[in-house]
Amino acid sequence: MESNQYILDFPVLQSHSMEDFVIGGCNREAADYIQAWPDWPSHALLLVGPGASGKTHLANVWQGRAGAVQIEAGELTREMVPQLGRAVIVENAERTSDWRALLHLYNWVGANQGYLLMTAAENPAKWDLSLKDLASRLKSTPSVRLTDPDQDILGAAMMKQFSDRQIMVDEAVVSFLLKRMERSFRSVQVIVSRIDRMALEKKTRITIPLAKKVIEQQ
Numbered sequence: 570m571e572s573n574q575y576i577l578d579f580p581v582l583q584s585h586s587m588e589d590f591v592i593g594g595c596n597r598e599a600a601d602y603i604q605a606w607p608d609w610p611s612h613a614l615l616l617v618g619p620g621a622s623g624k625t626h627l628a629n630v631w632q633g634r635a636g637a638v639q640i641e642a643g644e645l646t647r648e649m650v651p652q653l654g655r656a657v658i659v660e661n662a663e664r665t666s667d668w669r670a671l672l673h674l675y676n677w678v679g680a681n682q683g684y685l686l687m688t689a690a691e692n693p694a695k696w697d698l699s700l701k702d703l704a705s706r707l708k709s710t711p712s713v714r715l716t717d718p719d720q721d722i723l724g725a726a727m728m729k730q731f732s733d734r735q736i737m738v739d740e741a742v743v744s745f746l747l748k749r750m751e752r753s754f755r756s757v758q759v760i761v762s763r764i765d766r767m768a769l770e771k772k773t774r775i776t777i778p779l780a781k782k783v784i785e786q787q
Contacts, residue, residue: 613679
């Protein structure tokens with residue numbers, strides 16, 4: 570029987586508090602908006618950025634503070650809008666299957682003195698959006714972009730990823746990886762996961778030679 574069949578997948582301890590959010594130039598404005606709630610300039614806010622850029626983390630922080638209901642855009646229907654409450658998060662808003670449902674939610678939350686937080690990969694101008702009323706409202710909605718992180722932020726994010734997995738790793742290993750990997754939070758997630766898996770398979774600690782093997786397999 571293969572030895573890797575005995576690998577145990579221990580739970581990854583993920584925190585969604587603001588204290589555990591790595592803040593830098595790439596996401597500071599977005600973090601400031603979340604921390605400023607309820608003093609927003611509008612009842613709605615749009616967080617824009619690539620996958621794994623921190624949008625969902627910030628949405629979860631706001632969910633805890635506002636007592637918000639969170640829903641995937643593709644699941645949103647007009648009928649459910651009144652039941653969602655006065656604080657709502659719509660994840661991946663550009664994937665909405667019913668634009669009129671999103672417009673109804675936008676209007677309903679505003680009319681009831683509530684708040685709406687949306688996340689998306691791109692600005693609404695790049696969505697396949699044909700509903701003019703919704704396009705007009707989104708155009709006037711504050712939109713904050715989370716951009717590509719610098720090396721210091723990536724390093725802090727990587728250390729947090731290892732910590733979430735209850736793994737101690739030398740800074741030399743992190744430095745080695747940062748010089749050879751794609752500069753994105755998603756790449757951090759993928760590499761940390763693969764390193765963790767390989768270390769478990771080989772029953773060894775995480776070293777530069779092991780990190781090198783993971784990079785070479787990219």
